[in-house]
Amino acid sequence: MNNISAHPDSDGFYGDYGGAYIPEMLLPNIQELKEKYLEILESPSFIKEFTSLLRDYTGRPTPLFHSKRLSQKIGCSVYLKREDLNHTGAHKINNTIGQVLIAGFLGKSRIIAETGAGQHGVATATVCALKGLECIIYMGALDIERQALNVYKMKMLGAKVVPVHSGNKTLKDATNEAIRDWINHPEETHYIIGSVVGPHPYPDIVTRLQSVIGHEIKQQFKEKNPGKNPDYIIACVGGGSNAAGAFYPFISTDETQLIGVEAAGKGNETSMSAATLELGRPGIIHGSMTILMQDQDGQITEPYSISAGLDYPGIGPVHAWLDAKGLVKYLSVTDEEALQAAKDLTVLEGIIPALESAHAIAALYKMNFRSDETVVVNLSGRGDKDMSTYKKEFGDE
Amino acid sequence: MNRIDLLFKRKQNDILSVYFTAGHPEINSLAEILPALENAGVDLIEIGMPFSDPIADGPVIQKSSQTAISNGMSLKVLFEQLRNIEFNIPVILMGYLNPILQYGIENFLISCKEANVSGTIIPDLPLSQYLIQEETFIRNNIHNILLITPLSTDRRITDLAEKSRGFLYAVASSATTGSSSFHNADTSYFERIRSLNLKIPIIFGFGISCHADFIKACDWGSGAIIGSGFIKLLEHIESRKMDYTRTIADFVCRIKYGNSIQK
Numbered sequence A: 001m002n003n004i005s006a007h008p009d010s011d012g013f014y015g016d017y018g019g020a021y022i023p024e025m026l027l028p029n030i031q032e033l034k035e036k037y038l039e040i041l042e043s044p045s046f047i048k049e050f051t052s053l054l055r056d057y058t059g060r061p062t063p064l065f066h067s068k069r070l071s072q073k074i075g076c077s078v079y080l081k082r083e084d085l086n087h088t089g090a091h092k093i094n095n096t097i098g099q100v101l102i103a104g105f106l107g108k109s110r111i112i113a114e115t116g117a118g119q120h121g122v123a124t125a126t127v128c129a130l131k132g133l134e135c136i137i138y139m140g141a142l143d144i145e146r147q148a149l150n151v152y153k154m155k156m157l158g159a160k161v162v163p164v165h166s167g168n169k170t171l172k173d174a175t176n177e178a179i180r181d182w183i184n185h186p187e188e189t190h191y192i193i194g195s196v197v198g199p200h201p202y203p204d205i206v207t208r209l210q211s212v213i214g215h216e217i218k219q220q221f222k223e224k225n226p227g228k229n230p231d232y233i234i235a236c237v238g239g240g241s242n243a244a245g246a247f248y249p250f251i252s253t254d255e256t257q258l259i260g261v262e263a264a265g266k267g268n269e270t271s272m273s274a275a276t277l278e279l280g281r282p283g284i285i286h287g288s289m290t291i292l293m294q295d296q297d298g299q300i301t302e303p304y305s306i307s308a309g310l311d312y313p314g315i316g317p318v319h320a321w322l323d324a325k326g327l328v329k330y331l332s333v334t335d336e337e338a339l340q341a342a343k344d345l346t347v348l349e350g351i352i353p354a355l356e357s358a359h360a361i362a363a364l365y366k367m368n369f370r371s372d373e374t375v376v377v378n379l380s381g382r383g384d385k386d387m388s389t390y391k392k393e394f395g396d397e
Numbered sequence B: 001m002n003r004i005d006l007l008f009k010r011k012q013n014d015i016l017s018v019y020f021t022a023g024h025p026e027i028n029s030l031a032e033i034l035p036a037l038e039n040a041g042v043d044l045i046e047i048g049m050p051f052s053d054p055i056a057d058g059p060v061i062q063k064s065s066q067t068a069i070s071n072g073m074s075l076k077v078l079f080e081q082l083r084n085i086e087f088n089i090p091v092i093l094m095g096y097l098n099p100i101l102q103y104g105i106e107n108f109l110i111s112c113k114e115a116n117v118s119g120t121i122i123p124d125l126p127l128s129q130y131l132i133q134e135e136t137f138i139r140n141n142i143h144n145i146l147l148i149t150p151l152s153t154d155r156r157i158t159d160l161a162e163k164s165r166g167f168l169y170a171v172a173s174s175a176t177t178g179s180s181s182f183h184n185a186d187t188s189y190f191e192r193i194r195s196l197n198l199k200i201p202i203i204f205g206f207g208i209s210c211h212a213d214f215i216k217a218c219d220w221g222s223g224a225i226i227g228s229g230f231i232k233l234l235e236h237i238e239s240r241k242m243d244y245t246r247t248i249a250d251f252v253c254r255i256k257y258g259n260s261i262q263k
């Protein structure tokens, strides 16, 4: 047991990574959040409402399922943390519920968010409907075309979906546009960022809100295996929020090996990958010092993955730090490997995973486990949003 | 002495600063635009270093940055171009931190010095992080200019004024560049700045696009910066194949005096 915590210092740094590289225009908002977030998150009234919404609205705790047929195939004990069973179909709602409550404490009446695949957008639109707040979602014009179902869900939930035509018209550009909106509407607006990215204190806020996943894993695993922690926890990493949440209570235990899985797209040797830690260099994206994919001039490049939730050119600064410290092992999985894993899980267990989560499943095949070892895979979301991709890839027989 | 300080020693009022993006509309446009601006009697020039993700900029500067990058503009190319042009007025480079970090901060400042650049404006380098680098800027005689906004507290404005070098850049409204017009700006902010009796000159920027805006900025401070308005003019010049020198001189006249004396 060592004394490492997944929290940044008071300036928002995890070692060399993190911080708040923001224009002066955003300073008052970021300063306010920085001064108040811990007090809010630790206040009894926040805890009470957050806990009760997670239970009665989202459906937590999500089950920890001993996946017997997959275990047999892999040759060890595999457990699935069923984040796919959350309301709206992914872990994203843990964060949006927490942040919409924070907005309430700050007296903000207008909510903005960015979204890539639309999962975070739907989760944000959902909590805004729940709280009766104005909701504006920025989404790349290209992603709007690719994710028609989620776009309609957001609209039906009462959100305004703003297409972003700048840059490459995807997640990175939607995030830029959300930041610009915040600069232009600083006083009444709260920005609900969708992962452990962005300027301090966002990475810490989102990590803390998602840590409910890890705390439940710890308790549920002990119920099934008295006195023990899992030998491995595996989670996919886009920005890194489901992974940060699942890893959180285990960072300082040597008992559990943590594994983060990035998307390798068509392979890290091609130009079509999203494996940031493998292909990136230190730099600044969206107000945070972290590892990011960029060209030699420091222009941020567009990543690729079949999974819209994993194609972010940066990674949360906490992961850049965990990687540098060797506290988490990161690997990457190609489109093809993820698709195969999605098919296997569907056939073996009757669970159709989100493409993002299928990357975490695929990592099981890349490891050598002893038969007495235990592995928890964080199944971050369900496959509903990906059915057209699956249909296209697997055919219609 | 730094050229920015020399300028303010000579002239305290009616300072006109013009911004354009390096590599836009064409990769070599700077070679025409910079001398044209200097000849037209502009006091200060800000050259944008294009970045893929300019979070503090509105659509006009975003688009010019994107064009510049696809034209092949980079810090390396920019410094090469600047070293090959003669100019005597202060030039300030404005842009985001990541390309500078990849170039190396110290290297960047040395290249600035070699290219006769006098200052920098780096919106996503906040005061706390700038202070870590301050000594390197000062050692290379590059003035880093800091921004204040209408939401900055008096205390913050005083801190920024103390650390900004050359002048203090007062963003006129809480907005991205080009998004709102200066004549609607809240004068209580201007009064607040005035009441602080800052020792450093104040230049207003964001949303300034006409003579009336310029006059108002000069009433409340030492002058103004025009960005998006000038970029739009460049696009107009480019699309109609107009003459840079004449059109820019005319534009500057209209901003400064309210009418064109060219025709």
Ligand SMILES: Cc1ncc(COP(=O)(O)O)c(C=O)c1O
Binding pocket: A090, A091, A092, A116, A117, A118, A119, A120, A194, A195, A196, A236, A237, A238, A239, A240, A241, A242, A243, A308, A309, A310, A354, A356, A357, A380, A381, A382
């Ligand atoms: C189901 C699912 N898993 C994972 C992710 C990736 O995000 P993060 O790395 O922040 O968990 C997303 C993002 O959209 C998602 O929808």
